[in-house]
Amino acid sequence: MLVIENAVVVTVDAAGSEYHGGHVVVDGERIAAVGAGPAPEGVSGERVDAGGCLVTPGLVNTHHHLYQWATRGWATDATLFEWLVTLYPVWGRLDAQITRSAAAAGLARLALTGCTTVADHHYVFPRDGGDQMAALVDAVRAVGVRAHLVRGSMDRGASDGGLPPDHLVEGTDAALAGTEEAIDTWHDPTPGAELRVAVGPCSPFTVSDELMTGAAELARGRGVRLHTHLAETLDEQERCRAEYGRDPVAHAEALGWLGEDVWLAHTVHVSPAEVRELGATGTGSAHCPTSNGRLGTGIAPVRDLLDAGVPVGLGVDGAASNESGGLGEQLHQAVLQARQRGGPRALAPREALRMATADGARCLGRQDELGSLEPGKLADLVVWATDGLPHAGIDDPVAALVLGAVPEVRLSLVGGRRVVTDGALRTADAAALAADLRAASRRLEGTRP
Numbered sequence: 437m438l439v440i441e442n443a444v445v446v447t448v449d450a451a452g453s454e455y456h457g458g459h460v461v462v463d464g465e466r467i468a469a470v471g472a473g474p475a476p477e478g479v480s481g482e483r484v485d486a487g488g489c490l491v492t493p494g495l496v497n498t499h500h501h502l503y504q505w506a507t508r509g510w511a512t513d514a515t516l517f518e519w520l521v522t523l524y525p526v527w528g529r530l531d532a533q534i535t536r537s538a539a540a541a542g543l544a545r546l547a548l549t550g551c552t553t554v555a556d557h558h559y560v561f562p563r564d565g566g567d568q569m570a571a572l573v574d575a576v577r578a579v580g581v582r583a584h585l586v587r588g589s590m591d592r593g594a595s596d597g598g599l600p601p602d603h604l605v606e607g608t609d610a611a612l613a614g615t616e617e618a619i620d621t622w623h624d625p626t627p628g629a630e631l632r633v634a635v636g637p638c639s640p641f642t643v644s645d646e647l648m649t650g651a652a653e654l655a656r657g658r659g660v661r662l663h664t665h666l667a668e669t670l671d672e673q674e675r676c677r678a679e680y681g682r683d684p685v686a687h688a689e690a691l692g693w694l695g696e697d698v699w700l701a702h703t704v705h706v707s708p709a710e711v712r713e714l715g716a717t718g719t720g721s722a723h724c725p726t727s728n729g730r731l732g733t734g735i736a737p738v739r740d741l742l743d744a745g746v747p748v749g750l751g752v753d754g755a756a757s758n759e760s761g762g763l764g765e766q767l768h769q770a771v772l773q774a775r776q777r778g779g780p781r782a783l784a785p786r787e788a789l790r791m792a793t794a795d796g797a798r799c800l801g802r803q804d805e806l807g808s809l810e811p812g813k814l815a816d817l818v819v820w821a822t823d824g825l826p827h828a829g830i831d832d833p834v835a836a837l838v839l840g841a842v843p844e845v846r847l848s849l850v851g852g853r854r855v856v857t858d859g860a861l862r863t864a865d866a867a868a869l870a871a872d873l874r875a876a877s878r879r880l881e882g883t884r885p
Contacts, residue, residue: 437481488823494552496796499751532566559588715744
């Protein structure tokens with residue numbers, strides 16, 4: 437038993453319950469009680485005085501590419517397509533050790549910024565790259581966060597009109613077989629699972645229609661979720677119109693890629709009618725504001741998506757297009773971008789927090805277990821230190837979290853296990869992870885143009 441008390445507890449439950457001077461009781465891997473004032477009489481266990489702190493659900497990162505931590509700082513002034521063409525040959529040199537080092541460093545950074553669940557979309561499988569999925573799993577287990585590993589794929593190389601070089605894509609049958617193998621080996625469908633697998637062909641300009649439809653059939657046959665990039669740039673929109681005679685959302689719909697078991701990365705360039713279609717089908721969206729800004733792809737219509745009933749989570753995206761790699765700051769960036777598009781009331785701080793927690797859990801199909809602080813749910817939570825100089829004088833702790841500097845994580849729990857305490861990683865040696873990452877990056881440096 438662990439009792440956290442004397443805190444501002446923002447539950448992000450359906451009623452928006454908040455308790456000043458409240459408590460959270462953790463029993464094993466689940467939450468036993470949440471409420472106002474001290475913990476109930478008779479509750480025993482270790483007590484954590486969280487005075488001056490804010491307690492929220494753990495943040496859910498709905499879109500990432502962990503391997504990209506090894507290639508930060510490349511193509512810093514490029515468009516998305518230019519950036520991809522520059523980096524594909526570099527990523528073709530990935531081996532399992534580089535991927536493991538990059539993933540562990542990226543996961544550590546995420547944990548230190550309040551993230552407890554990570555959806556990682558891995559679509560690069562070099563022919564001599566070793567077991568990429570096993571490398572990711574090893575990193576996840578070392579850092580101790582919860583993960584949804586999206587087994588991605590590309591089968592459309594440059595000779596078929598795609599963007600990746602031919603040597604970096606798989607055959608369609610091989611991609612589907614590799615995806616099924618990942619489900620067989622790593623997917624855990626049981627309640628409270630720490631590791632699940634989803635199906636994720638990369639994007640309309642890197643995969644064939646056959647892979648998209650085959651992947652959807654595979655995922656639905658195995659009861660796992662589907663994820664892909666969609667409507668990220670105007671270049672993609674123009675390319676879809678030229679090749680298929682339709683916009684990306686219509687293309688996804690034609691291929692069976694809309695539904696409550698699907699969440700899409702970005703959805704920046706979507707029309708009002710497409711927004712309504714996403715809402716009507718229950719298709720989720722992973723909003724990645726910093727990456728969209730870094731690549732200059734545009735500002736997603738988050739207010740419109742939320743109003744249409746679309747589950748909109750937050751994503752960091754790969755660190756090669758978001759060198760900071762932290763999730764906590766995405767709440768701030770989401771508010772700023774929404775207001776740049778729609779004015780000062782376009783997105784409120786508590787809406788941004790909901791996107792990063794409860795709505796992110798909906799995108800991953802984990803809303804019954806994650807995303808809010810309620811009895812019976814998994815004890816994935818963060819205690820934020822909002823009592824220091826960076827937040828002094830901000831009376832509303834949610835405003836302090838979302839609009840101010842990202843607070844230090846005083847305590848982070850994943851299934852009741854401590855991952856971060858007092859701003860330091862408990863599960864792994866951060867200095868050693870950084871050294872491994874530097875070595876991995878140096879191994880790729882020889883491919884820099």
